[in-house]
Amino acid sequence: MGKVTHDHSKYANIRFDTQDESAIMVDILETIPYEYPGKDTEVVIPTSEFTSVCPWSGLPDFAELTITFIPDRLLVEMKSLKYYLTSYRNVGIYQEHATNRILEDLVNLIQPKYMKVEAVWNPRGGLGTRVVAEYTKEGYVRK
Template sequence: MTERQTTTPRYGERAIAAAELICFDNPNPGRPYHVAIELPDFTCKCPFSGYPDFAVLRLCYQPGPKVLELKALKLYVNSWRDHCISHEEVANRILDDCVAACSPRWMELVADFSPRGNVHTMITVHHGQRQ
């Protein structure tokens, strides 16, 4: 490996580092409808051990004025991979960031973490009222 290969971030790493939630106008703001997104490869790190934690994120929402753009959401979710953060905090922060980005009528995030040490954790957080 050359010096350049070890120090220059790859294009995917650069995209993840620059990730931000992007939205577009809701194509049908007068109708309440449901969007369900599954992100099966979420990772972050345990704040105590530093070991990786793996989860499936299930994000469901009823759009308000804006809709989340999927590639931007994917990059944003991947940006958590090196953060040492608890299951509870990361689920709440992801929900807060998504709500701030798109102002949904209702949103739910279920973070289903893979069992570790014979413990299976699911965190469910909500925003707003479902119609």
């Protein structure tokens, strides 16, 4: 069997095009009224289809994303959430920043009593990342 050689220098300057955070479609998000504001109902939205790209290389980052919240008066409309999350597809953003950005955008949209966004990122370079960002409305005590 012949010797396998690799010329890693040919990869050194390769970068894929990325979009900046202005490509994130926050305006696509819609709400619907929550008809049980007195009840602390936990809503859990998991997806294994979340993707963004590394801002340095442009290589894809994949995550299992779970959004958990206790609504106050509004819910996020699911189709709009799907389009919003898909808009990250070519955005160059660090994993920790993407997770926090999703939390901030959704909290601003629906003003929940509580919200947690957890992203379990596929390993890159042998290292996996789990990012958890949380929000609790002032004065709210989770039961």
